[in-house]
Amino acid sequence: MTTGAPRVVKGARIEHVVGDPNLGPAKDHAYGLQIVRGALASLQTAVEGPHLFDPLNAQPAPTAQQPA
Amino acid sequence: MRFESKRLEMGTFPVTDVVFGETTSYADGVLTIAKDEVLGEVRAKEPRVEEIDLEIAKPGESVRIWPVRDVVEPRVKVSGPGVVYPGMVGRDVTTVGDGRTHRLDGVGVVEVSNVVWHAGGGDINDQFLDMSGPLADLIPESKLINVCVVVEPDTQLDVNEQNYAVHNATLLVADHLAKAVADLEAPQTEIYETPPTTSELPAVVYVQCIHSPQAMSNSPKTFCVSVYGLSQLTPPWVLHPNEVMDGAINGPYRTMFATSWTVANNPIVKELYRRHNVDLDFRAVIAFKTEWTTQREKELMALQAGKMAKMLGAEGAIVTWDAGGNEFMEVVYTVRALEREGIKTVFLTSEDNPAGGAPTILEPLPEADAIVSTGYFHSILLEELKEQLPAVDRVIGNPVKIYGRSPVGSIVETPDTSASDPTFAPHRFDDHYGWTRLSTFAY
Amino acid sequence: MNAPRKLRVLHYLNQFFAGIGGEEHAGYPAEVQAGAIGPGRLLATMLGEDHAIVGTVVCGDNFFQEERERAVAVLHQALRDLKPDVVVAGPAFVSGRYGLACAEVVKIAQEAGVPGVAGMNGENPAVPMFSRDIYIVGTGPSPATMEPALRAMAKLVIKIGNGDEIGPAADEGYLPRGSRKLGFRDQPGYQRAVSMLMQKLRGEPFASEVPYQPVEKVIPAAPIGNLANATIALATTGGLIRRGNPDRQPASNSRSFLRIDVKDLDALTPTDFDAYHAGYYNGIAGENPNYILPLSYAQELKAAGEIGAVHATVYALAGVSTPVAECRRMGAEIAQDLVAAGVDGCLLVAT
Numbered sequence: 001m002t003t004g005a006p007r008v009v010k011g012a013r014i015e016h017v018v019g020d021p022n023l024g025p026a027k028d029h030a031y032g033l034q035i036v037r038g039a040l041a042s043l044q045t046a047v048e049g050p051h052l053f054d055p056l057n058a059q060p061a062p063t064a065q066q067p068a
Numbered sequence: 069m070r071f072e073s074k075r076l077e078m079g080t081f082p083v084t085d086v087v088f089g090e091t092t093s094y095a096d097g098v099l100t101i102a103k104d105e106v107l108g109e110v111r112a113k114e115p116r117v118e119e120i121d122l123e124i125a126k127p128g129e130s131v132r133i134w135p136v137r138d139v140v141e142p143r144v145k146v147s148g149p150g151v152v153y154p155g156m157v158g159r160d161v162t163t164v165g166d167g168r169t170h171r172l173d174g175v176g177v178v179e180v181s182n183v184v185w186h187a188g189g190g191d192i193n194d195q196f197l198d199m200s201g202p203l204a205d206l207i208p209e210s211k212l213i214n215v216c217v218v219v220e221p222d223t224q225l226d227v228n229e230q231n232y233a234v235h236n237a238t239l240l241v242a243d244h245l246a247k248a249v250a251d252l253e254a255p256q257t258e259i260y261e262t263p264p265t266t267s268e269l270p271a272v273v274y275v276q277c278i279h280s281p282q283a284m285s286n287s288p289k290t291f292c293v294s295v296y297g298l299s300q301l302t303p304p305w306v307l308h309p310n311e312v313m314d315g316a317i318n319g320p321y322r323t324m325f326a327t328s329w330t331v332a333n334n335p336i337v338k339e340l341y342r343r344h345n346v347d348l349d350f351r352a353v354i355a356f357k358t359e360w361t362t363q364r365e366k367e368l369m370a371l372q373a374g375k376m377a378k379m380l381g382a383e384g385a386i387v388t389w390d391a392g393g394n395e396f397m398e399v400v401y402t403v404r405a406l407e408r409e410g411i412k413t414v415f416l417t418s419e420d421n422p423a424g425g426a427p428t429i430l431e432p433l434p435e436a437d438a439i440v441s442t443g444y445f446h447s448i449l450l451e452e453l454k455e456q457l458p459a460v461d462r463v464i465g466n467p468v469k470i471y472g473r474s475p476v477g478s479i480v481e482t483p484d485t486s487a488s489d490p491t492f493a494p495h496r497f498d499d500h501y502g503w504t505r506l507s508t509f510a511y
Numbered sequence: 512m513n514a515p516r517k518l519r520v521l522h523y524l525n526q527f528f529a530g531i532g533g534e535e536h537a538g539y540p541a542e543v544q545a546g547a548i549g550p551g552r553l554l555a556t557m558l559g560e561d562h563a564i565v566g567t568v569v570c571g572d573n574f575f576q577e578e579r580e581r582a583v584a585v586l587h588q589a590l591r592d593l594k595p596d597v598v599v600a601g602p603a604f605v606s607g608r609y610g611l612a613c614a615e616v617v618k619i620a621q622e623a624g625v626p627g628v629a630g631m632n633g634e635n636p637a638v639p640m641f642s643r644d645i646y647i648v649g650t651g652p653s654p655a656t657m658e659p660a661l662r663a664m665a666k667l668v669i670k671i672g673n674g675d676e677i678g679p680a681a682d683e684g685y686l687p688r689g690s691r692k693l694g695f696r697d698q699p700g701y702q703r704a705v706s707m708l709m710q711k712l713r714g715e716p717f718a719s720e721v722p723y724q725p726v727e728k729v730i731p732a733a734p735i736g737n738l739a740n741a742t743i744a745l746a747t748t749g750g751l752i753r754r755g756n757p758d759r760q761p762a763s764n765s766r767s768f769l770r771i772d773v774k775d776l777d778a779l780t781p782t783d784f785d786a787y788h789a790g791y792y793n794g795i796a797g798e799n800p801n802y803i804l805p806l807s808y809a810q811e812l813k814a815a816g817e818i819g820a821v822h823a824t825v826y827a828l829a830g831v832s833t834p835v836a837e838c839r840r841m842g843a844e845i846a847q848d849l850v851a852a853g854v855d856g857c858l859l860v861a862t
Contacts, residue, residue: 006731014361014394014862015283015795016802017749032801036808036858040818043856044738047731188792270712286792335701347709361791384712386704393790393831412711416704419721422691424836427724434723438711440704441720443693450693502700507720509679509694510687 009039009053075261076310077168079146079254083175086124086213094248099175101215106244113240116221116233122241123464125178125199125214130461133216134196134469134487138179138320139209139329140238142172144246145314152246153315153328155297157236165310170249176212176329177245179238179320180465181219183230185292186285194494195324196469196487198460202452203493207324208503216464217241231291235319260310260341262350269349273382274309274340275373275406277389277399279321280357293319293326293390295355304373305355306380312337312353325500326390334501336386336416351380356402358395366398374405382406385413390500392445396430407435414438418445418498419508428508442499443506450497450506456490463487518562518672521595521625522551523586523616525609529569537608539571540578541585543592550657554599557665562672566593568616572608575615582612583619590623597672602630602650602660603637610637617645626671630664633686642686646671649686681718741855744822745773746845748830749796749803749862750788754781761829762789768828768841770848773821778807790831791862803860822854830861 011017012031019032038055045053082097089100103122110120125131143152148167155161178197185193197203197210204210221233280301281290288300295305295317307316312334320327337353344350356373360366377385385406389399399415406413415436419428421444428444429436447453469487485491499506526532526539528549547555547564555564568589575582589595598620600613610629614637617627621644630648631637638647648667650660663684670677679694680687696703703720710717735741751769752760758769773779779800786796786803801807809821826845830838849857 004727004729006729010363011860012362014791015286016799017860017862018802018805018808019799021795021799021802032805032808033811036805036812037817039858040738040743040812040856043735043741043743043858046734049728049731050726188794272708284792286794335699336704339701339705343705348712384708386708412708414704414708414711416700417721419691421834423834424839426835428691429721432724432726437719437723438707438717439719439721440700440707442700499700502702502704505695505697505699507694507696507700507703508691509720510681510722511677511679511690511692 004050006047006050007042007045007053008050009035009042009055011035073262074165074308074310075259076148076165076313078258078260078313079168079170079249080173080256080258081170081249081252081254082173082256083213086175086215088124092244092248094172094252099172099245099248101245106241109244110237110240114233114236116225116229117219117237118222119220120237121218123216123218125197125216125464127199127204127211127213129199131199131464132196132460132462132487133178133180133199133214133464134466135180135182135193136178136195136197136324137181137183137193138235138238139176139212139214139324139327140179140242141329141332142175142177142242142246143169143315143332144243144250145169146250150314153239153318155316156239156294156318157232157297159239159297161296163311164314164316165308169314170246170254172246172249174212175245176209176214177238177242178214178216179219179234180216181234182466183221183234184227185231186281186287186290187227188285188287193322195322196494197324198457201457203457206452206497206504209324209327209329212329215241215245218465228287228289228291235291260313262309262344267345267349269345269347270383271349271351271381272340272384272386273352273354273377273380274336274350275354275356275377275385275387275402276317276334277356277358277387277391277395277402278317279391279395280359283359283361291319293317293321293331301357301360303369304357304376306376307353307355309337309341309350309353317355321390323494323496323498323500325498325503330501330503335503336388336501340386348384351382356398358389358391358398360398361394367401370398370401370405373402374409374411377406377411378409382411385411387413387415388500389417390498400431400433400436404433404435412438414440416440416442416502418442420444421446421449440502441508442502442504443508445496445498447493447495447497453493453497456492459490460488516673518558518597518669519565519593519595520558520562520668520672521589521593521598521620522547522554522564522567523598523600523613524549524551524567524569525606525612526569526571529567531569531571537571537573538577539569540574541568541570541582543568543585543589550661553658554661554665557662558669562669565595570612572606572612575612576608586616586619587623590620590625595625597668598625598627599664599668600627600629602648602657602664603635604650604654605632605635605652607636610635611640613637614641614645614647621645628664628667628671628685630660638686643689646677646685646688648684687722735856738818739816740819742820742822742853743809743818744825744849744854744857745804745806745809745860746826746857747804747860748828749860750786750793750829751779751800751804751825751827752785752787754783754785756785756787760787762787763829763832765828765830765833765841766837768826768845771825771827772823773806773825774823776806777810779804788829788831788862803862805858805860809858822849822852824848
C-alpha cells in the first residue's frame with residue numbers, strides 16, 4: 001500500500017498469488033477466478049489514493065462507472 | 069504480571085592463543101586442543117559425518133575460510149539446568165538461563181562445509197572469513213582465533229539431515245573445548261540477574277526479529293537460526309535475557325553478523341543488561357520469527373508481539389532484524405504495533421541503495437520515527453569493500469569458490485574461481501545488531 | 512579547502528524585515544540598499560569583521576511573485592555591481608511567499624555562479640520545492656528564534672563562501688537535500704540505539720537517522736468504463752521465465768524484463784514456463800505459472816465476454832533486490848508499450 005500504488009488487490013499468498021493449490025483443483029480455480037474478477041473490478045473503480053481491494057469481500061462490480 | 073527472576077553467573081576465560089597438543093586444556097590464556105581426541109569424540113557421537121578435520125586460523129594471517137556456515141562460541145553450563153545452545157540438533161530442551169556458565173572469549177568454532185541450506189533453491193551460502201585485509205577489519209569474527217571444523221556429511225542423507233550433522237559436529241567441538249574450563253576458576257565473572265523490581269525505571273523489551281527458512285524452503289524442518297532448536301515459523305517467543313546468554317537462539321542466517329557467535333554475544337542484549345537497574349529495567353527478549361507469506365499473518369504476529377510487550381509492562385522497546393525483502397513488512401508492523409500500544413520504540417536497521425533518490429527503507433511508516441541506521445547492506449557501496457579483496461596464501465575449506473549456482477535449476481551466473489584468488493566480499497554487509505559505527509548521513 | 516578570505520555577502524530581505532512595513536507593502540518594488548539592514552546587522556556581527564554584507568536586496572513578497580522579471584533583473588544587477596562571493600536570503604521562518612522568494616533568489620544566484628544559503632523553517636512550503644537545489648538552513652517557526660537562525664546561517668554562509676566541503680545536514684544545520692552517504696558515527700549502533708531509546712523515554716529531543724519520507728503520490732488512472740470492450744495486459748514481478756531460462760534472466764537484481772508472446776496460449780504451462788525468483792519458494796509457481804501471471808483466467812474471462820481482449824504480450828521480471836531507479840525505468844518502458852498498444856488496463860502480480 002505504501003508504494004503509492006492506487007489499486008492494490010489482495011491475493012492468496014506470495015508463493016501462489018492467484019489461487020491456492022491446497023484447495024483442490026475445482027476450488028483453486030474458483031478462488032483464482034474470484035481474485036482476477038476482483039482485480040478487474042478494481043480497474044473499474046475510481047480511487048483517490050492507495051486503496052486495498054479484497055476480492056473475497058468484493059462489492060458488486062460497477063456497471064457504468066464514470067471516468068474520474 | 070510478576071516477572072520471574074533468573075540469575076546467571078557468566079565466567080569468562082580470555083584466550084590469547086590456540087595450539088594443538090596432547091590434552092585439551094586451558095592455562096594462562098592458551099587453549100590446547102587434543103585434535104585426535106576431539107575428532108574421535110565427534111565421529112563417535114555424530115555418525116552422519118563422513119569427513120572431518122580441524123584447522124586453526126589466527127587474526128592477521130593471510131587466510132580465507134570458505135564456505136563459512138556458522139561461527140559458535142565455546143560455552144558450557146557448569147551448574148544450573150539445561151545445556152548451552154539448548155534444543156538445537158536434538159540437544160536437551162530444558163529452559164536455560166540460571167546457574168553458572170563458562171565461556172571461552174576470543175575463540176570461534178567455525179562450521180566449514182559445502183552443505184547447502186535446503187533443496188528449495190535460492191539461499192546460496194556465499195559467506196567466507198578473511199583473517200586479514202579490508203573485510204577482516206569490518207567483521208567481528210575475523211578478530212577471533214578461529215578453530216575451523218572442516219566437515220562433510222554422508223551426502224546420501226536428506227539435505228536437512230546433512231545440515232544437522234555438520235552443525236552438530238560443530239557444537240560437539242565447541243562443547244569439547246568449553247569443557248576445558250568447566251572446573252576452573254574464571255578470571256572474570258559477571259552476574260546477569262533481573263529480580264522482580266518495584267523500581268521506577270522504565271521497562272524495556274528487546275524484540276529480536278529472526279528469519280525462518282520455512283517459506284523459502286517450503287519446509288518447517290530446514291536448518292537455520294533457531295529458538296530452542298526450532299527454525300520454523302512460530303508466534304513470537306518471550307525469552308528471559310539469560311536464555312539468550314545461554315544460547316537459546318542458535319544457528320546462522322546469511323551474513324557474518326548473523327551467526328551463533330554474534331547472537332550469543334549480542335551487543336544490544338549486553339548493553340541493555342549493563343544499564344539494567346541503572347537507568348532502565350531490562351524486562352525481556354521477544355524473539356519474533358519472520359518471513360510469513362500472507363499479509364494477515366504478518367499483521368497478526370506484529371499485533372501479538374505488541375500485545376506481549378504490553379503485558380510484560382514494557383514502556384520502551386528496541387527492534388532489530390536479520391533479513392531482507394518482504395520480511396521487512398512484519399518487522400515494521402511490529403514497530404508500529406509497539407508504538408500503538410504506547411511503547412516508545414527504536415528500530416535499528418540497515419538501508420537499501422539510495423541511488424536515484426529512492427527511499428532507503430522498504431515501507432516508510434510514520435510510527436517508525438526513531439531509526440538507527442547501520443549503513444547500506446550492499447558491500448559494493450562500501451569504500452572498503454567495493455574493490456576485490458586481496459589474494460590469500462592459504463584457504464581453509466574448499467579450494468574452489470563457487471558463485472551463483474542454484475542447486476535447483478543449476479543456472480550458473482558467474483564462473484568458479486580459486487578461493488585463494490582476489491574475490492569480491494560477500495554481496496550483503498548487514499550489521500544487524502549494531503556492532504560497528506557504520507551508518508548513513510543525510511546530505 | 513581554499514584559504515579563508517574576506518567574503519562579500521549579499522543579503523535578501525522582504526519588505527517586513529527591511530523595515531518598510533507589513534502586508535500592505537508586499538508590493539514594494541525590488542531595490543538594493545547599501546550594507547546591512549534590519550536583521551542583516553545582527554547577521555553581520557555574527558559573520559565577524561572578516562566578512563562584510565556589501566548590500567541588501569529588498570523586495571516585497573508580492574512584487575517578487577507578480578513582477579518576477581523586474582525583481583530578478585534587480586538581483587542580477589546587484590550581483591554584477593556588488594560582486595558578492597555568497598548570497599544569503601531570509602530567514603523566512605514559516606512565511607510561504609517570502610520563503611519561495613528566498614529560495615528562488617539563492618537558486619538564481621547559484622545559476623549565475625554565486626553560491627548561497629536560504630533560511631526558513633522546515634515546514635515552509637518552499638522547502639520540498641527547493642531543498643534539493645539549494646542549501647536551506649532550518650530555523651524555528653517564528654522570528655523569536657531569529658538569533659539562532661542567523662547564527663546557523665552565518666556559519667554555513669562562511670563555509671560555502673570559502674568553498675569548504677560541506678558535511679552532513681545534521682552537522683552543518685541545513686535541511687536534508689535528498690541524498691544520503693555512508694560514514695562512521697562516534698558510537699557503535701547498539702549504543703546509539705539504547706541512547707536514542709532513553710532520550711525518547713525521557714521525552715528529550717532525538718534525531719532519527721532515517722527521517723520519515725512520505726510515499727510518492729501516484730495519480731490514479733481513470734477507471735475503465737466498459738470492461739467487456741477492454742484490452743487487459745498482464746505483468747508480473749514474480750520471476751516468470753521460459754522454462755530452462757534461455758533468456759538468462761537473473762533471480763534478483765533485475766535490470767531488464769521479458770516480453771513474452773502469449774497470443775496463441777490459453778494458459779501458461781509448466782512445460783514451457785517456470786518461476787525463478789530469489790525471494791520466495793518457486794516450486795508451487797513452477798508447477799503452475801498462472802499463480803503468478805493469471806493468463807488462464809484472463810483467457811477464460813475473454814472467452815466468456817467479460818473482457819474484450821487479452822494483450823498479446825505479457826511482461827515479467829524477478830522483483831527482488833531491484834534498485835528503485837531500475838524499477839521506475841522498467842515500469843515506464845512497460846507503460847510505454849501498453850499505451851502504444853492501446854491497452855486499457857493492466858494486472859500486475861507481485862510476490
